[in-house]
Amino acid sequence: MYLKNALRAATALTFVATAAAHAQTITIATVNNGDMIRMQGYTDNFTEATGIDVEWVTLEENVLRQRVTTDITTKGGQFDIMTIGMYETPIWGANDWLVPLDGLSAEYDVDDILPAMRNGLSNDGTLYAAPFYGESSMVMYRTDLMEKAGLEMPEAPTWQFIREAAAAMTDRDNEINGICLRGKAGWGEGGAFITVTANSFGARWFDEDWKPQFDQPEWKDALTFFVDMMNESGPAGYATNGFNENLSLFQQGKCGMWIDATVAASFVTNPDDSTVADKVGFALAPNAEGVDKRSNWLWAWALAIPEGTEQADAAKQFIEWATSKDYIELVAENEGWANVPPGARTSLYENPDYQAVPFAKKTLESILSADPNNPTVKPVPYVGIQFAAIPEFAGIATQVSQEFSAVYAGQQSVDEALAKAQAFTAEEMEAAGY
Amino acid sequence: MARTVTTRRKTLNTAFAWAVGLLIFFPILWTILTSFKTEAQAIASPPIFLNFDWTLENYAIVQERSDYMRFLWNSVIIAGGSTILGVIVAVPAAWAMAFVPSKRTKDILLWMLSTKMLPAVGVLYPIYLLFIQLGLLDSRGGLVVVLMLINLPIIVWMLYTYFREIPGEILEAARMDGATLKEEILYVLTPMAIPGIASTVLLNFILAWNEAFWTLNLTAVDAAPLTAFIASYSSPEGLFFAKLSAASTMAIAPILILGWFSQKQLVRGLTFGAVK
Numbered sequence A: 001m002y003l004k005n006a007l008r009a010a011t012a013l014t015f016v017a018t019a020a021a022h023a024q025t026i027t028i029a030t031v032n033n034g035d036m037i038r039m040q041g042y043t044d045n046f047t048e049a050t051g052i053d054v055e056w057v058t059l060e061e062n063v064l065r066q067r068v069t070t071d072i073t074t075k076g077g078q079f080d081i082m083t084i085g086m087y088e089t090p091i092w093g094a095n096d097w098l099v100p101l102d103g104l105s106a107e108y109d110v111d112d113i114l115p116a117m118r119n120g121l122s123n124d125g126t127l128y129a130a131p132f133y134g135e136s137s138m139v140m141y142r143t144d145l146m147e148k149a150g151l152e153m154p155e156a157p158t159w160q161f162i163r164e165a166a167a168a169m170t171d172r173d174n175e176i177n178g179i180c181l182r183g184k185a186g187w188g189e190g191g192a193f194i195t196v197t198a199n200s201f202g203a204r205w206f207d208e209d210w211k212p213q214f215d216q217p218e219w220k221d222a223l224t225f226f227v228d229m230m231n232e233s234g235p236a237g238y239a240t241n242g243f244n245e246n247l248s249l250f251q252q253g254k255c256g257m258w259i260d261a262t263v264a265a266s267f268v269t270n271p272d273d274s275t276v277a278d279k280v281g282f283a284l285a286p287n288a289e290g291v292d293k294r295s296n297w298l299w300a301w302a303l304a305i306p307e308g309t310e311q312a313d314a315a316k317q318f319i320e321w322a323t324s325k326d327y328i329e330l331v332a333e334n335e336g337w338a339n340v341p342p343g344a345r346t347s348l349y350e351n352p353d354y355q356a357v358p359f360a361k362k363t364l365e366s367i368l369s370a371d372p373n374n375p376t377v378k379p380v381p382y383v384g385i386q387f388a389a390i391p392e393f394a395g396i397a398t399q400v401s402q403e404f405s406a407v408y409a410g411q412q413s414v415d416e417a418l419a420k421a422q423a424f425t426a427e428e429m430e431a432a433g434y
Numbered sequence B: 001m002a003r004t005v006t007t008r009r010k011t012l013n014t015a016f017a018w019a020v021g022l023l024i025f026f027p028i029l030w031t032i033l034t035s036f037k038t039e040a041q042a043i044a045s046p047p048i049f050l051n052f053d054w055t056l057e058n059y060a061i062v063q064e065r066s067d068y069m070r071f072l073w074n075s076v077i078i079a080g081g082s083t084i085l086g087v088i089v090a091v092p093a094a095w096a097m098a099f100v101p102s103k104r105t106k107d108i109l110l111w112m113l114s115t116k117m118l119p120a121v122g123v124l125y126p127i128y129l130l131f132i133q134l135g136l137l138d139s140r141g142g143l144v145v146v147l148m149l150i151n152l153p154i155i156v157w158m159l160y161t162y163f164r165e166i167p168g169e170i171l172e173a174a175r176m177d178g179a180t181l182k183e184e185i186l187y188v189l190t191p192m193a194i195p196g197i198a199s200t201v202l203l204n205f206i207l208a209w210n211e212a213f214w215t216l217n218l219t220a221v222d223a224a225p226l227t228a229f230i231a232s233y234s235s236p237e238g239l240f241f242a243k244l245s246a247a248s249t250m251a252i253a254p255i256l257i258l259g260w261f262s263q264k265q266l267v268r269g270l271t272f273g274a275v276k
Helices: A002-022 A034-041 A043-050 A061-074 A088-094 A115-120 A143-148 A159-169 A190-199 A217-233 A243-251 A264-268 A312-322 A325-335 A346-350 A360-369 A393-408 A414-431 B002-034 B057-065 B068-099 B105-117 B120-134 B140-164 B168-176 B181-192 B194-210 B213-217 B226-231 B241-261 B263-270
Strands: A025-031 A053-059 A081-084 A130-135 A137-142 A177-180 A255-261 A280-284 A299-304
Touching: A025 A034, A025 A061, A025 A312, A034 A043, A034 A053, A034 A130, A034 A325, A043 A053, A043 A312, A053 A061, A053 B226, A061 A081, A061 A088, A061 B120, A061 B213, A081 A088, A081 A312, A088 A299, A115 A130, A115 A299, A115 A360, A130 A312, A130 A360, A137 A143, A137 A159, A137 A264, A137 A360, A143 A159, A143 A280, A159 A177, A159 A217, A159 A255, A177 A217, A177 A243, A190 A217, A190 A393, A217 A393, A217 A414, A243 A255, A243 A264, A255 A264, A264 A280, A280 A360, A299 A312, A312 A325, A393 A414, B002 B241, B057 B241, B068 B105, B068 B140, B068 B181, B068 B194, B068 B226, B068 B241, B105 B140, B120 B140, B120 B213, B140 B194, B140 B213, B168 B181, B181 B194, B194 B241, B194 B263, B213 B226, B226 B241, B241 B263
Parallel strands: A025 A053, A025 A081, A177 A255
Antiparallel strands: A081 A299, A130 A299, A137 A255, A137 A280
16 A cells, blocks of 8 residues: 555646646846846746746856856857857857847847947847847936036047046035046956046057057056056046946945946936935047047846857747847836836837936937947957957966056056056967967 | 953953954845845945845745755755865875874875866866766756865865874874774764864865855756856846855855854864864
């Protein structure tokens, strides 16, 4: 009797186990930021509609990069969808490490994706990742301090105006710094910022023959200008300030201006966290006088399917859902238009409800004016604005940004840093066969 | 007079010990305090120490967003498993080195320790590929083995040091009484070295609990321990310090409690043999 019962139980368990094995579950590696966390909260909607369960692996940006790079290069198969950026996508696409995102449904309307985003996430015209949200960079400034300084922020300021305004807004006695900018070492932190600043002074990382250009006068002009301005009007210890440090300073009313990611606009205008939420204005990122290129970057966090996953169809279904117009409307309906993922779709910026969001117009203008194929005034052999989309760039730029941060900290001169950057980059590029 | 000097010195020593203790504990205290603040209070300048509206909101959000118990259970299994396995392997090794040393014993010990000097990232790819081949990615078993191997040199060194304090004559006497090697280690050596073994276990459990390189790189969903839980709350674009502090407090709470209750054992073990 016991044996029979045990057999019945075992058979029942086998059926349950088999059924469970057939229930589809996809695993997504993603980055920890507000928009991604919000999406996790709506995952049940996707599961209800498709029957596909979703497991999330949320990691800090740098940890995520290392984790997904290890997995995709070894074909580990741990993830069905990876959250990657504009730097990785074209490189991985060219290596056939990603599943091309073709055959997307008509209602998904792939042509609605902003052209700059689509280009940055493609290789040879093939889309390899769908943008969940995109960003450029722009000036965020304190309208009250600008008024007090007797100045008016132009729609498209120059670096010279920014420097004058920063000096005028600086009030050391009241702990107000005229300008807060990234100085922290790291290719995605201070390295990204000084690269776009250099672009707007006419500098470039490499010439058409992949020769490093740190020995050219444009780089010296850009770096010298940045250091002088920050020493005059920047916060103490800016050499170690990144996005979060500057966000914290700005939200506490300690910065007159902050030039950084457009996505920060929603943080500094959120009255729950920001003490200056109702006193923030926006302008395009500056350029040096006479240089027809602004210092705004272009970035997207996008969803891609690694080659080798056994659940490519389910993964594609999820990507279609998460980056769709319907998802944007779902978020807007529940949390307001200011909280929808920005910078990915043209239709969002045509929506009158979204146009009413104070930073929407400048965000779109910044994104549209960014051109990854022509990041600076001179021709370049690479794609990317705040980076060059080659595998060697992350390592080289991290080292170079460390040299620049040492200048910001007063540990070496501009000339010394540029000479070291030139020598190191030339050596690495030669070793890589360029 | 001499008594006054002694008392003053004692007071100074006590005050110094407290100051050092508080200095070491301050980051943990700050993390715990921050976990009860709002995000705006968490980044306030000048920093707010105690005068803020205490809130449990961050804990509620963390609980809602993450399956804490799953991460905790994985941490317990991985840290516990690797420590137990490590001790099982290390006790015979340390016995051999302490009681049957050869000319090269010191060299072997130093070589074992030198493996700790290799940066972990240097062997990430070989280990990752090995895990793929063996089907061990995102498995607790795989991590138990890796963490055991990583901590093994420390376990062997610690046990070797404790075993060296035990007179070899006692083991010889056991042998003369007919004890086999297994009995000698299990029933004579181990009971005498219990304080040392206990502190070794505790220290390695803490090391395995806090290990963040391999546990982040070799796990995804099923085997992710509390280090992955904390990592999911860290962000370079957006201020989530209060939530991160809440997650950190939840992650370190079990090990803090364990350390608190085991401190006598830990101190006794670490000073084992220091005073004869």
